[in-house]
Amino acid sequence: RKSTVVITGASSGVGLQAAKALSQMGQWHVVMACRDLSKTENAAQSVGMPQDSYTIMHLDLASLESVRQFVKDFRASGRSLDALVCNAAIYMPLIKEPLRSVDGYELSVATNHLGHFLLCNLFLEDLKNSSSSEPRLVILGTVTHNPKELGGKIPPRPDLGNLDGFAAGFKGPHVMIDGKKFEPVKAYKDSKVCNVLTMRELHRRYHESHGITFSSLYPGCVATTALFRNHYPLFQKLFPLFQKYITGGFVTEEESGKRVAEVVSDPAYSQSGAYWSWGNRQKKQGKSFLQEVSAEASDDDKAERMWELSAKLVGLA
Numbered sequence: 001r002k003s004t005v006v007i008t009g010a011s012s013g014v015g016l017q018a019a020k021a022l023s024q025m026g027q028w029h030v031v032m033a034c035r036d037l038s039k040t041e042n043a044a045q046s047v048g049m050p051q052d053s054y055t056i057m058h059l060d061l062a063s064l065e066s067v068r069q070f071v072k073d074f075r076a077s078g079r080s081l082d083a084l085v086c087n088a089a090i091y092m093p094l095i096k097e098p099l100r101s102v103d104g105y106e107l108s109v110a111t112n113h114l115g116h117f118l119l120c121n122l123f124l125e126d127l128k129n130s131s132s133s134e135p136r137l138v139i140l141g142t143v144t145h146n147p148k149e150l151g152g153k154i155p156p157r158p159d160l161g162n163l164d165g166f167a168a169g170f171k172g173p174h175v176m177i178d179g180k181k182f183e184p185v186k187a188y189k190d191s192k193v194c195n196v197l198t199m200r201e202l203h204r205r206y207h208e209s210h211g212i213t214f215s216s217l218y219p220g221c222v223a224t225t226a227l228f229r230n231h232y233p234l235f236q237k238l239f240p241l242f243q244k245y246i247t248g249g250f251v252t253e254e255e256s257g258k259r260v261a262e263v264v265s266d267p268a269y270s271q272s273g274a275y276w277s278w279g280n281r282q283k284k285q286g287k288s289f290l291q292e293v294s295a296e297a298s299d300d301d302k303a304e305r306m307w308e309l310s311a312k313l314v315g316l317a
């Protein structure tokens with residue numbers, strides 16, 4: 001019997017290519033967890049995924065109710081959960097005023113972090129009960145979470161501060177995790193720091209008791225994806241060229257998807273608590289390595305505080 005992997009945001013970019021790569025391996029059935037069902041069906045067909053290799057299920061990460069419903073729907077399908085990939089994200093660099101999730105939280109942190117945080121917590125038992133000997137939970141990271149690396153040095157830098165915005169309930173005037181004024185690019189980077197903190201805290205709390213391998217990866221700069229759809233059109237044109245010819249960071253969507261699929265499936269990636277990277281300058285036959293995460297993302301006290309406050313915001317505590 002095939003193993004089952006759930007991938008969020010599999011309707012485009014990295015998630016779609018990861019879905020394709022896993023479905024082609026033969027031993028995986030892919031559940032594409034997406035907010036737009038017909039877009040996802042078209043996407044799956046456009047990359048040639050065999051009809052019986054995937055199921056599309058509705059999930060809107062910007063609604064906590066939708067996350068809970070998705071978990072119920074998945075359980076009702078009777079499948080064993082063997083791997084979960086938290087991939088979906090939004091990036092809104094140009095907006096001046098914050099957008100809100102159904103629950104009233106700033107939209108990029110709600111989608112990228114809080115929705116996934118709830119999903120991971122609800123699925124822990126399912127992964128624990130997996131029929132696979134080594135279930136995995138993989139969360140997409142990014143170089144921009146990390147000011148120690150070149151790609152992470154460009155301001156505004158992420159900074160969760162003392163998480164005062166979370167502590168104040170993260171609604172109304174409290175739109176940034178640190179409680180400061182709204183900065184959309186920083187909000188995205190902060191959400192990705194939370195993704196890495198979540199992975200590390202999951203590992204610390206549940207690796208031994210649940211036998212789950214938790215990991216993150218930076219798949220490379222996938223400059224052509226729709227993640228940049230809300231940027232200036234000229235940026236969308238020049239960014240891939242800049243990454244290809246100047247920084248050397250450019251990775252195709254297909255290659256990034258293969259990297260995610262490896263971290264989900266390959267025995268070489270069975271280390272829990274790990275953050276994988278293929279580096280910034282892409283080389284032919286480039287090999288992955290364990291990358292250090294940022295100072296903030298490796299701060300255990302911050303991870304603990306982030307966890308407690310996020311649990312309250314998603315209604316788990």
Ligand code: NDP
Nearest residue numbers: 009011012013014060061062088089140142222225226227
């Ligand atoms: P895309 O914009 O191509 O894909 C994002 C996916 O997330 C889409 O499927 C989108 O769905 C989905 N999504 C957005 N909002 C929601 C929601 N509320 N509920 C459910 N799904 C949602 O981006 P990428 O493929 O580039 O990014 C994927 C991951 O890779 C992200 O976590 C990103 O941080 C990470 N990453 C990307 C890099 C890059 O250079 N592109 C570099 C490093 C990391 P829909 O189709 O409906 O919009």
